[in-house]
Amino acid sequence: MNVPDPIIRLVDVYKAFGSLVVLDGVTMPIARGKTTTLLGASGSGKSVLLKHIVGLLEPDAGEVWVGDVDMAKANARQKLAVRKRFGMLFQHGALFDNLTAGDNVAFPLVYHSNKSAAERREVAMEKLRLVELEDFYDTPTSSLSGGQRKRVGLARAIVMEPEVVLFDEPNSGLDPVTSATIDELIRRMQQQLGITFIIITHDIVQAVAVSDWIGMLHKGKLLEYATTEGFVASRHRVVREFMDRYIDVPPLHDDELLDP
């Protein structure tokens, strides 16, 4: 696959937990400054792949290049340096319960900047404004709805102005209206900030709505990886089955489909 100017490259990555093979030789370059979505059913290995990119997991074999650092072989110091270039929105927000929404957003600044408390508040407020939650700075996270938690998580993910933002199932557990709001937010922020977004989801509607590139993981293998237009025209049987239920694509005859 010809991905221009990749910022991240996974090369032949294998990962197994006991006898369960989760990633089975995945090779995937990820384009700089674009939104790339990795689709797959539950248990297909999407989250595991994402955790390899940030070095939370190490592959059994293969390489995970972030710039010129192979996260598979990087030491703790190198991993920390790479992680400073990342932001991540976790599936359930992963907000700290003992802090307010604003303090959660400002949290990375406490440890990675020399800003004063007032300056940190100002920066956090600016990010909360981007996700339209500027009135919730002093709200305890326990009082936030699921969608608001995701938006606070997103504000925290971008507060250090990272090069890459990772999204783990950004729409899971949200109603369709809130999901559409999150999609719009992702699209708008990518356009405004021009940073690399990597999304893992099983939501094909979201993938098509926000992505420049889409891949599909199936039984640990990258079955399809193409631009959004190319992906929608895929002839892989599994990809079609995944798409046909949710988005309006022209049907293909059985003899036109490719099996894994």
Place this chain on the structure above:
Amino acid sequence: MTAFLAKLGSFGLFVSSVARASVTNPPPVTRTIEEAYRIGVQSLPILLIVSVFVGTNLAVQGSNAFAQLGGQSMVGTFVALAGVREMAPIMVSSMVAAKAGTEMASQIAVMRIQEQIDALEVMAIDPYWFLVTPRMLGILLVLPALTMISVAAMLLSAWGVAVWQLGLNGSDFIAQCAQTTHGSDLFFGVIKAFVFAVIICLVSCFYGYTSPKGAKGVGEATNAAVVVSAVVCAVLNYLLSELLYG
């Protein structure tokens, strides 16, 4: 046996990560003060109540035992020896393991299952440094002080029972305590408290950090934290007594 060795190995890796984090950066000051305050304040009321009533019982049992030998004047000696050297350090460590250790384990376990620890790592914040080092320093600051407070409460309540209930001479009681207990006993108590503090913190944080997923996992981690801490402290108490007084 294999599972036990695997757990031991995992604990060893955890301890080495905590040690590395401790020497890399000083613990976050504000969080250390918060932890010390919380551990101290949380544990103090229950500790005072138990210490007072252990002291009363030591006096009563000492009196019963020595009365048959005609040596009621030995009550002060008995209370000082048993209370200062043995009861206070192990009792305080058990109380703190039950109060603060379980809280450490459950808090960290919940952070683990809610991906907050992963979030710390992705934010390039060493979770061992952020979660364990302030708790370690906090408990190290507090546990020796709690042990000394427990000693004082125990001796005071034993003195009260000796004087008002058993009708013994208060000055004699104090003289026996002073004769039996030396500065080195208090110092050894502090050494025991330091050792127990390290064990309680490492064991509790380890079980929280490696908690299995789900509510059941948090329960198991919390339970294991207090059981293992208490057992290890009891065994070490014997070994330290042998080493220090043997």
